[in-house]
Amino acid sequence: MPRTHNISSELIDAAGEFVERALTADELRAAQSVLLPGLYGFTLNEAAQLIGRSRATVTRLQARFKALSAGREMPGRKWGGRRCSYLTLREEKEFLAGFLKEASEGGMLEVRRIKLAYEQKASKTVAKTTVYRMLARHGWRKITPRPRHPKHDEDKQNAFKKTAGNRR
Structure with a gap:
């Protein structure tokens, strides 16, 4: 049996109000990530399927919504991207x-x-x-010289070697 999440009634009320004035799909999903487990008892996996995101994203959306409803400013995205680099x-x-x-x-x-x-x-x-x-x-690629000309003819080269004689 999956763990149940304790979501406060104040947070559920705030999510209900937020659904009505959500301007983007992401804002709506953030509110739904709180409402579905809080009101209807869905697990995070079930809520993720309904919202169309992964379970981890539902958890992130819940944390973001909780922070925003408490009046705290959330930092930018923390996942994805190029975080392990020596130079920008x-x-x-x-x-x-x-x-x-x-x-x-x-x-x-x-x-x-x-x-x-x-x-x-x-x-x-x-x-x-x-x-x-x-x-x-940065769009660089390794360019190496061709080993031989595209129109080369091995037979002609060998014939020339035989007839070249002392011209060398």
Whole structure:
């Protein structure tokens, strides 16, 4: 049997009033996340199915609604996104701008050099894949020269080698 949640009658009343003046679907869902378990005894999983969100999101919506009804300001979203990074996207872009000049002039970029500079800037040792992922995030890709010309003909090359004689 799932745990029951103790939701106060004041909170249920506040959610009922909030449903009537909700302007967005998210506001309505926040109020429903309190009303469904509070009035009708639904579990969080059942409420999540009815609202169309996950059980964890229903819990977050309840916490957000409780905080808002108590007059507290809720911080922004805490889940999702890129939280584990040494540099922000803007810092990464500025960091790569130094290497862009060399690349635009046809120079070869060595990931080893970028990695060393990145480690120096971030003051941490990082794996080489960190640098490759950063380059991919900013639209860089590895371009290597072709091993041979697309119109090459092996037979013609071998025939030329046989007839070239002392021309070399």
